[in-house]
Amino acid sequence: MKRADAQGPVALIGFGAIGRTLVDALCNEGIAGGIVVLVREDKVAEAQTDLKRIVAGRSEPARVVSHLDDVIKAQPRVVVECAGHAALGQFGGSVLAAGIDLIVASVGALADDELLDGIRKAAIEGNAQITLPAGAIGGxxxxxxxxxxxxxxxxxxxxxxxxxxxxxxxxxxxxxxxxxxxxxxxxxxxxxxxxxxxxxxxxxxxxxxxxxxxxxxxxxxxxxxxxxxxxxxxxxxxxxxxxxxxxxxKPSLLNPKTSQLTVFSLARAVLQRSDRIVI
Known part of the structure; x- marks a missing residue:
């Protein structure tokens, strides 16, 4: 299967403290191609309000959807999971099988061997790649x-x-x-x-x-x-x-239980995909 367009939008699964801070960081870095955010149906209105505020004054398109099919149709260059363990299990395999690379925030979910094996097989099926960023740790x-x-x-x-x-x-x-x-x-x-x-x-x-x-x-x-x-x-x-x-x-200003470094590690993983020199 053909890999997703490298110039497509960046898609997020989830739009909590990590997702909102990540979008802001990517916009500050001048990310091209736009943003697509996947949330539950009952969170769409709230997410649209927050997304509109974050991208205000920026030219890149940004929209909120409530169905994974809409994310896949947008042909994102990459999907970033930042919604928790259950979301990785629910959506990760489908994203990868569709030929879209996946960056995972909820790495702890992969302690489940069945889930790990499932998304690995989906990545092989879709010729896609799973990236596990360092998150809150270094080295x-x-x-x-x-x-x-x-x-x-x-x-x-x-x-x-x-x-x-x-x-x-x-x-x-x-x-x-x-x-x-x-x-x-x-x-x-x-x-x-x-x-x-x-x-x-x-x-x-x-x-x-x-x-x-x-x-x-x-x-x-x-x-x-x-x-x-x-x-x-x-x-x-x-x-x-x-x-x-x-x-x-140092804790996130939006959620003290989340490290700021986690968000910027995700942003780095996204930005490196278009860098010509990668460290």
Whole structure:
């Protein structure tokens, strides 16, 4: 099947905090071809209002649709999933089978082997490519290169203030309001982290897919009253290089649970598709 037109619009699945910030970033970079946003029927009016505000004064066309068929008919150069795990499962395979490349924000969903295998097969069927951007983490290039040489160990530590874990299984494990020192709330593999903490698993899943896999990547999640920001730390032991990284994410202004870096990592993945020199 013919790949989508490289000059077509950029399409988004979802238009929450990530989607709105991504459109703004792409418009600021002068993205050509226009924007198509896919949302649920009951979100169309709200999305149209927000999209109109974001693109005001810019010449590129932008529109909101509520059916995937309308996205595919627009022949986008790429589709960016930024709507959560369920959306990737619902739409990812159809996008790829139609010959359209897909950039995935909800990497944690790929801890499900059935979903991973399904979208891989759809990509083969459509001669399309799945891109998993680094998101809120860095050093993925070194990790992926070390994998070729042979990796012995990858350990990821996610550290957040206690109340940042509200609404997660941590509430049943510990009294978040009573924590006075750093407390490990989860320790297991990346696969189990993705299953139990899906809203916090994208970084661990990205490291696992770039490195030694979901079942060999160790994950430790910590509630720490001594911090006010979300910190991602990981260390790698391999035959080619040993290294560690610590990144302190600055939260999105629209959704404090989302790292700003996640959005700009998605924007970079889109923009690189038309760059002549790619780093």
């Amino acid at each position: 993925i290039d070194a990790l992926a290169a070390a994998r070729i040489a042979g990796i012995e160990q990858v350990v990821y530590i996610g550290r957040k203030p206690p109340q940042a874990w509200a609404g997660s299984p941590a509430e049943a494990a510990v009294d978040l309001s009573g924590i006075t020192k750093e407390t490990v709330i989860f320790e297991d593999t990346a696969r189990q982290a993705a299953r139990r903490y899906p809203k916090n698993a994208n970084v661990a899943a990205t490291l696992a897919l770039a490195g030694i896999g979901m079942d060999r990547t160790d994950v430790r999640l910590i509630a720490d009253p001594g911090v006010t920001t979300n910190t991602h730390e990981y260390r790698v032991v391999s035959s080619a290089v040993d290294f560690s990284m610590v990144l302190t994410g």
